[in-house]
Amino acid sequence: MAKPDNHVDLVIVVSGAPEAVRINRHQTLEHAVREALRESGNKGQRPEDWELRNEAGQLLGLGMRPDEAGLFDGHTLFLSPKAGAGG
Secondary structure (H helix, E strand, O other), rough: OOOOEEEEEEEEEEEEEEEEEEOOOOOHHHHHHHHHHHHHHOOOOHHHHHEEEEOOOEEOOOOOOOOOOOOOOOOEEEEEOOOOOOO
């Protein structure tokens, strides 16, 4: 029997560019946002200054775990700056 995989592979679109992100199922979406920001060259940005939405446009809380947000391998999420943040 195969050992269960404790990771989820997501695609997070940051400023129009898709970034592949792998996180542990027990980590929060904030960790996924940090990884996506780092991969996209927005390393110094704070996750709190960004909004994470699913394909239906629903806002996802950064404190949620992937299973709480109904996410599984291959899901695409969209990360955009909050209105008025960073300026």
